[in-house]
Amino acid sequence: MAQIAGRLVQIVLDDDRHSALSPTQEAERNQAMADLEAESQFALASDPDRLIVLHLSVQDGRLVFDIRSEQDEALQTIGMALGPFRTVVRDYQMLLDSYSAAVAEGREARIQAIDMGRRALHNEGAQLVMARLSGKIVLDFETARRLFTLITALYRRP
Numbered sequence: 001m002a003q004i005a006g007r008l009v010q011i012v013l014d015d016d017r018h019s020a021l022s023p024t025q026e027a028e029r030n031q032a033m034a035d036l037e038a039e040s041q042f043a044l045a046s047d048p049d050r051l052i053v054l055h056l057s058v059q060d061g062r063l064v065f066d067i068r069s070e071q072d073e074a075l076q077t078i079g080m081a082l083g084p085f086r087t088v089v090r091d092y093q094m095l096l097d098s099y100s101a102a103v104a105e106g107r108e109a110r111i112q113a114i115d116m117g118r119r120a121l122h123n124e125g126a127q128l129v130m131a132r133l134s135g136k137i138v139l140d141f142e143t144a145r146r147l148f149t150l151i152t153a154l155y156r157r158p
Contacts, residue, residue, distance in 0.1 A: 004138055006043020006050050008036045009070060014057035015154055024100050025093075025153060032149035041140040044076060048138055056147075058082065058154050065137075080132050082155065088128060089155045092121045096152075122148060 011033050021029060036042075042052055044067065052075075055066035063085070065078040095118045102110040125148035126141055133139065139147075 004041050004043050004048045006041070006048050006052060006138065008040045008042045008054050008143070009051045010053045011036055011150070012053070012055045013150060013154065014055060021153060022096070022100055024103075025096060028096075028149050029153040032146040036143065036146045036150075040143040040146070041138070042143050043138045045136055045138055047075070050075070056150055056154065063151060063154070065133075076136070078133070078136055084128060084132065085125070085151060085155065088121055088125045089152050092118065092125060092152055093155075095121060125151070 013029075013033070042054070043050060044052075051070050053068040053070060053072065055064075055068065057064045057066070059079075061082060062079045063082055065076075065080075066074070067076045067078070068074055095114055099111065099114045099118060102114055122145055126144035129144040129147050129151070130139065130141070133144075
């Protein structure tokens with residue numbers, strides 16, 4: 001994919017379940033947000049050079065991408081069903097829980113095996129993000145991976 005000028009300059013998570021995250025998930029969420037704000041490729045297909053402020057939330061069982069300009073002008077809202085994400089998010093969260101337990105137990109071989117599975121599911125989630133946003137948003141794979149991290153944090157049930 002060719003480099004695009006559009007990128008995320010700020011991410012706002014509308015999340016009242018923030019306290020339900022494990023320390024590992026909290027760290028991943030914070031790192032994903034920092035990485036996205038530092039370096040991302042994310043643009044409206046109709047305006048690939050614009051800088052974007054993204055408000056990401058779950059509303060009425062739908063994942064909502066509220067895309068705004070730096071001046072807080074509403075540009076586009078994309079709502080998508082959470083159903084297609086359900087299995088991969090559930091499996092990913094299960095692996096994160098297993099990973100935390102393996103780290104606490106100090107089981108290096110188990111940590112490595114779980115981490116390989118976690119990366120594979122993370123990639124699957126990123127591909128799903130790209131497919132669901134296709135035609136509306138132009139983004140690269142690393143941006144999609146980081147967005148998937150945020151989606152798992154939002155999707156988490158307390």
